[in-house]
Amino acid sequence: MNALLLLLVLLPFASAGLTFFAGHRAEVATKGLSVGASGLGLALAAIVAFPRLGDAEPIGQVYASTSAAGPSIELSLYVDQLSAVMLLLAHSVAFLVQVYSLGYLGDDPRYPSYTALVAIFTGAMGVVVTADDLWLLLVGWELMGACSYFLIAHHWELPVARAGAVKAFLMTRTADLGLLFAIILLGIRFDSYRISTIMSGILEGGFARDELWVPAMLLTIAVIGKSAQFPLHTWLPDAMPGPTPISALIHAATMVAAGVFLVARTYPLFLSAPMALNLLAGVAALTMFLGALYALFSDDLKRVLAWSTVSQLAYMFGALAIGAYSAGILHLLAHGAFKALLFLAAGSVVHAVGSTSMSSMGSLREKLPDTFLTMTLGFGALAGVVPLVGFFTKDAVIGASLDAARDGRLVWPWLAWVLFVSAVVTALVTVAYCLRAWLLVFFGAPAPSAEPALTSEPAPRAEPVSLRDASSLGSSGQATEVAAIQESPWSMRAPLYLLAVPTAVGGLVVAYPDLLLGSEVEYEPLHPDVAVGMTILVALTAGVVVWAARRHARTPWRVPVIPHPQVDRVYDVALVRPVRRLASVVRAGDRDVIDAYANGAGSATRGLGWVLRLAQNGNVQGYLMVVVVGAAALAVAAGVLA
Amino acid sequence: MSATELALNGMVAVPVLFALLTGLFRRSEGFAVAIAVLGSLVTLGWSAWVASLSQAGLDGARVDEVWIAAIDVHWSLGVDGISAPLVVMTALIAACCLVSLVRHAPACGSRGNLAVLLLVIEAGCLGCFLAVDMVLFFLFFEVALIPMWFVINSWGDEHDEQGRRRAATRFLIFTVLGSALMVVGFMLVRSIAGTFDIVEIATGRASYDFGSPTALAASILVGLGLAVKTPLWPLHIWLPDAHSKAPTVGSVLLAAVLLKLGAYGLIRFWLPVTDPTWELLVPLVAALSVVAIVYAALACLAQTDLKRLIAYSSVGHMGFVVLGVATFTEGGVQAAVYASVAHGVITGLLFFLAGAIKDRHETPELGQLRVLYGGVPRLSGVFAFAAMASMGLPGLAGFWGEMLAIRSAVEPASALPDTTFTVLAVIAGLGVILTSVYFLTLLRGMLQGTPADPGRDAVVLDVEPLEWVAWSPLVVLTLVLGIMPGVLLSPVGEATRAYFGGL
Amino acid sequence: MPLWWPLLLASLLFAIGVYAVLVRRNAVLVLMGVELMLNAVNINLVAFDAHLRDQLHGGQTFALFVIVIAAAEIGLALAIVLLVFRSHGHIDVDRLRSLADRDLDPSTSSGHRKLDRPEVRR
DSSP: OHHHHHHHHHHHHHHHHHHHHHTTTOHHHHHHHHHHHHHHHHHHHHHHHGGGSTTOOOEEEEEEEEOOSSSOEEEEEEEOHHHHHHHHHHHHHHHHHHHHHHHHSTTOTTHHHHHHHHHHHHHHHHHHHHBOBHHHHHHHHHHHHHHHHHHHGGGTTSHHHHHHHHHHHHHHHHHHHHHHHHHHHHHHHHSOOBHHHHHHHHHHHOOOTTTTHHHHHHHHHHHHHHTTOTTSOTHHHHTTTSOHHHHHIIIIISHHHHHHHHHHHTHHHHHHOHHHHHHHHHHHHHHHHHHHHHHHTOOBHHHHHHHHHHHHHHHHHHHHHTTOHHHHHHHHHHHHHHHHHHHHHHHHHHHHHSOOBGGGOOOOTTTOHHHHHHHHHHHHHHHTOTTSHHHHHHHHHHHHHHHHHHHOSSSOHHHHHHHHHHHHHHHHHHHHHHHHHHHHHHSSSOOOSOOOOSSOSSOOOOOOSSHHHHHTOTTTOOOOOOOOOOOOOHHHHHHHHHHHHHHHHHHHHHHSTHHHHOTTSOOOOOOHHHHHHHHHHHHHHHHHHHHHHHHSSSSSSOOOOOOSOHHHHHHIIIIIHHHHHHHHHHHHHIIIIIHHHHHHHHHHHHHHHHHHHTTOOSOHHHHHHHHHHHHHHHHHHHHHHO | OOHHHHHHHHHHHHHHHHHHHHHHTTTSHHHHHHHHHHHHHHHHHHHHHHHHHOBSSTTTEEEEEEEEGGGTEEEEEEEBTTHHHHHHHHHHHHHHHHHHTTTOOOSSSOHHHHHHHHHHHHHHHHHHHHBOBHHHHHHHHHHHHHHHHHHHHHHSOTTOHHHHHHHHHHHHHHHHHHHHHHHHHHHHHHHHHSOSBHHHHHHTSSOOOTTSHHHHHHHHHHHHHHHHHTTOTTSOTHHHHHHHHSOHHHHHHIIIIIHHHHHHHIIIIIGGGOOTTSSSHHHHHHHHHHHHHHHHHHHHHTOOBHHHHHHHHHHHHHHHHHHHHHTTSHHHHHHHHHHHHHHHHHHHHHHHHHHHHHHHHSOOBGGGOOOHHHHOHHHHHHHHHHHHHHTTOTTSHHHHHHHHHHHHHHSOOTTSOHHHHHHHHHHHHHHHHHHHHHHHHHIIIIIOOOOOOTTTSOOOOOOOHHHHHHHHHHHHHHHHHHHOTHHHHHHHHHHHHHHHSOO | OOTHHHHHHHHHHHHHHHHHHHHOOBHHHHHHHHHHHHHHHHHHHHHHHHHHTOSSOHHHHHHHHHHHHHHHHHHHHHHHHHHHHHHHSOOBGGGOOTTSOOOSSGGGOOSOOOOOOOOOOO
16 A cells, blocks of 8 residues: 555656657657546545545555754655545546546647646645655645646746746745745754654644744745735736636645645644634635635636635635634535536636637527536535535535634634624625626627726736637737637536536535544534525525626626736835846946956056056166165165164 | 775876877867767766765775875875765766767867866866865865866857956956965964864864964965855855856856865865854854845846856855855755755756857847747756756755755754844745746746747757757756755765764 | 275265266266266275285275276277167167056057157168
8 A cells, every 4th residue: 555655646757757758759649648647646546545534544654764964854655534535636636637638738739748747736736645744745835836837837928827827936935935944943843854743742742822833824824825815815816827727727626725735734733823823814814705806806707716716715724724624624625626617617618719708708508508517516516505515515614613703712703703704795705706607608698899898907818728829819819710619529528527526416425524534523513504594695695696687788787997906016016126126236236346346456456557667667767766775775774773 | 006096096087187188189179079078978987986985984985195295295085975976976067068069069169179178177176076185175176277267268158259358367366366365274274283184173183273363364264265166245256257258068067066166165174174153254154155145146137148147046056055054064064065966967957058048049148038938949848947946946956955054054053143043044045035036037038938920030959869968967867866865965964974073 | 194085085976976877868977977986986995905904905906807897888888878879869868768668559558758769770
């Protein structure tokens, strides 16, 4: 089993290496290799993970160890219930994305490097969820960020793609400094880098409350960056110029969820330092509402889903912050399924229509029946409609926040109340934007010619589904003639249906959570009052939205001018511009100050030579004068000294 | 002569012999380069032999003959876990350089002479890494230095004759001035310790009185000389010019090997003669190294010349090396050696790539290099890989050195001020972010971009097979060192414990 | 006679000779100054020879040496002065500055006076 675990971790990297070597020469072989390796990885993940679910004992193994001075750095892996469910989620979504990409990007000339990067990403995610050594976790963590950078910039001809990739990478990498320093501090404190050792040390150690606040706060900063929470929330919507399967894999199901995973994995640390949980709860409460609000007014379908991801991640963080471990994890799993479904379905819509702007969509339900069915399920789960999985998990979170507000021990009670109110309001806004998007895409009148953008978001542009489209984009950003709108190929539809299954019936699993996470975890009691109350509110909101949609021709409400997130402007003024100016100051400093010393030394020497040269004026009598005076002086000196 | 003595003496002699041989045939260029390549491969194999002989203590593998009895100078060579990786890296980089000369001739001057000079520089560097006697170290230091003036001056940037002469001369004057100070420092050290043999001083066999008035002066002088070479801010000003005006092989050798002479000298010769309890000196060196990290990153952000940008990035990376050294811990020395080897491999690769880009596009100006992903996709792919490695992405070689340096800065030696070093560690972390900033900006401006009219530009060749041969050892080593840091860390750790006897 | 009379005379003559060497501009007058200095030294030598009643008469012998050397040197010097006059047209030592350290290209020098260029006359 340990050998299989190691093979599971290494297999994606091996397939990526092979693809890089052989990629451009054998097209069919590349496709077979990537999908096959991904499928094999899924099988291995199932073999390794299923026995670990429920009440099974976790397995762990140290494969290699090296000693720098200080605690040793090891290649050590550890699979418990949490790792098992994350492995299953990551590998299944990765496999489905690989299959989907066959149809979506199959004839893209950059397909080999794309699929190799997806494989590297899958391997990195596997490393993160099974790592027992903190440095190994950091390796996988940052490797995921690098893959995300390369994949967002897949269509590097587009300025928005280039900008989005850099922004995503830089923001997450800056936050990763927190993880780096947290690891260093934990290593010093516990003399070990093994997560299992550190966590058991915290559980037994009898630490005072908030004694470990520094590593906990640093970890909080790291996950805020990785999972796009306020104030580092703006990179996720800007990462949408990447191909849609990537958005599904990286920016919905796995990489951004890694932040939630890290908090769950190091949960004893957070429990012993509730200060960090307070921060997390506050950030979550703010972010969930903010994300939902931006989603409400976006015109770009993928941006709606991106902001929705930001908002749902905040739900997970909120759950973890108030101590509802299982609610957070189950919502993570559910969200992974239905958000991946939504993104892939959105990709199907975009593939058909040729643009991501919802102004150019409408009345698609007859033309794209499979997409319509699956996307409806996805939106329903997102909105929390009974009996889809999203309903159960979201209500678990809301119920847990109500409990924490009434008699919470971890977070300040007022903060828990804020979280509860925010969760409820956000749920209603979620219904509103889901319904809006659903209506705009599948119902209503077909798209008229381009409407002037009513928001000041980046102008909706066509996503190039192949390089052919990219080159035909020109500078206007609007798609040229596309083929008649038709349903996607089977390679794109199959993953949709496969993901629709857990979305629809996943609620059953949520009713028996100890099958997944084991019986040692505390489970929140079911809250029938919350469930009923939320359902009533959801229905009311839906009614309001539909009534508003009926009144106006296309959009349920006029979109006010929402400025681009102001946080970006703050970053620009406070960070980007000063750094650039400092850079030119430094360059001038090297040229004018330090170089001046070097040149000055040279000029000074030359100047000294010029001064001394004045004495060599060729006048013999001058030289003789010096001789005479010198001789006289020497004679006097000799006479005086003698 | 025992096997050890043959190995160590031969390590220095073999490149010189092959240099002489190449010099004999330098009229027929192809044959001369072939001999030089053969010589470099023989040297590479020889260095692997020497590395296999290395033991934890420097006395394990040692040559020690009295050379100039009148001034008590010994011909004293030795190899241990600290110098073995650097020796192998030097031989590997030189082999890659000479292999790349086979098909790629610099525009001005004959390849035969260039090959001779490269072999002589290699011999000098190898001698530096093996020397145990201080005067011998200084001698090899100069041997590695003087031929480089010829390399930069005669084979450098063909468009800017005055510029390359200026760059070569500044490089020479700066470094010679530094080594002059260093040798005065060595004299002072001898006056305190009574011997030129650094092993005696480091392991404590020769008593070294740190309290004597000249000890501080000796440490400062030796440090200054090595700081010019490393380089340490603000003595770095010779580096951007020298690297950008040198030919490709010259830049690679300069960045990958010659800078390590300074770093190695700091570990081997400066640490034993410096007392961390002196109040100002060591924290000052650490502070300067952190300033170098941040300063170099900012300077890179404002550069418009590709090779100058990579040159400044070298200044930043050597900042991490010196930070590791200045923490006076075993982990710090491990960090320094690791970062040195990693930087040598990665920046050597970067300069190879920059040279290839510059030759294909006739210009190093970033304003004119655009959309390389479209024109030369494989070259750009390798460049992106090297850039990721250089910005310290975990999983590739560059990360471990930087991480270990920051970690040892958070926990420096007990005699050093804790809070100062923690602040420096945090600033170094910010420096890592700035490094990412400029590399990402570089990739975005140079590799990516909206393609212009495709028919307009001339067709540019992608990577040739011989270039793959020359570069792939560096690519593979970057990956291997990133995944298996233990390969390097264990021998260095043992050697540090044996050499310093517990820092 | 007291010793100091010839010594005084010698020093006065030497002083006049030094003055002539250092200050006069005409080369021949400079050479006259040299002669004066040499002869002053001769007087000094002979005076001490007489005063110390030297058996070997080293002073007078040395004075003969000086006379011979002076003659040889003045012959050579006057020959040089003659050639200088032929090539430059004057023998003003203040204007003979060919050995000055100055830039070869007059445009790059800074602050040097414009100097004579020699014309070779055959």
